[in-house]
Amino acid sequence: MSVDVLPSPTVATACCAPLVRQPLSAEEAADLSRVLKAIADPARLRLLSLVAAHAGGEACVCDLTEPLGLSQPTVSHHLKVLVDAGLLSREKRGVWAYFGLVPGALDAVANVLSTTGAPAGAADGQPSFC
């Protein structure tokens, strides 16, 4: 296989970009579009909301296949996309794999899109990104 597990939290590079203040470069636009493409899918949007609304803030694959009406490989694929984009975290406990929201990741994307600089206490306290 050619590609290996490059860490690349793509959301990090797209952070703190005003978007409406000055023209984006081709690189910045490509980075930001990568994260947005990960979110711009109905199945993945529902996955994000399902995980976030689940008890404890995390859910396993078996909890997600039914509400989405998709096959298990498809759900696993979408979860991998979200994890690679830096939006979800994956933790394997025993047989089950638990997925949870990465704190501040969605807020970082929201900050980029917002015409105002930064929401009051949204991505606040996330120095790993900004």
Next chain:
Amino acid sequence: MSVDVLPSPTVATACCAPLVRQPLSAEEAADLSRVLKAIADPARLRLLSLVAAHAGGEACVCDLTEPLGLSQPTVSHHLKVLVDAGLLSREKRGVWAYFGLVPGALDAVANVLSTTGAPAGAADGQPSFC
């Protein structure tokens, strides 16, 4: 064909949805993904930032083809996608067509993604959406 030109300002239906509070329905996710798919493209992201940063907050097609390095039909196509998504407004004055940001549209999307309810003064005063 089945689908016709429904006006559908898709951003309106996707407004005010917490996303992390309760699971999205298939309909809500489809609506929201439509708007996000419009933004999740490097060329369109650069178009948004170019228009926003342009003098007067509006720009015509001839101002946008060069910085993007894309052909005129392609730029026109991307602009149409953004207009259909409710993110850009199009006003034809004489021979030129001027495009400008729809106020509050990007902030509405940012609100949906943000884990906190609403940024302080972002989409504030946009009763057409919320």
Next chain:
DNA sequence: CGACGACATTGACCTCAGTCGATGGCTGGG
């Protein structure tokens, strides 16, 4: 009124992304 320029539309090509069935790896239980 004829030519030019700005923009939109069409048609076609090509690449990529979403989906599923089948299979493999791994862990826990009998």
Next chain:
DNA sequence: CCCAGCCATCGACTGAGGTCAATGTCGTCG
């Protein structure tokens, strides 16, 4: 020690989307 269940990966199919050349439409100017 073997079996059962959860999850990831693979391969293939299909549809959607980005891009451009060519063409059409409309307003402007000489």
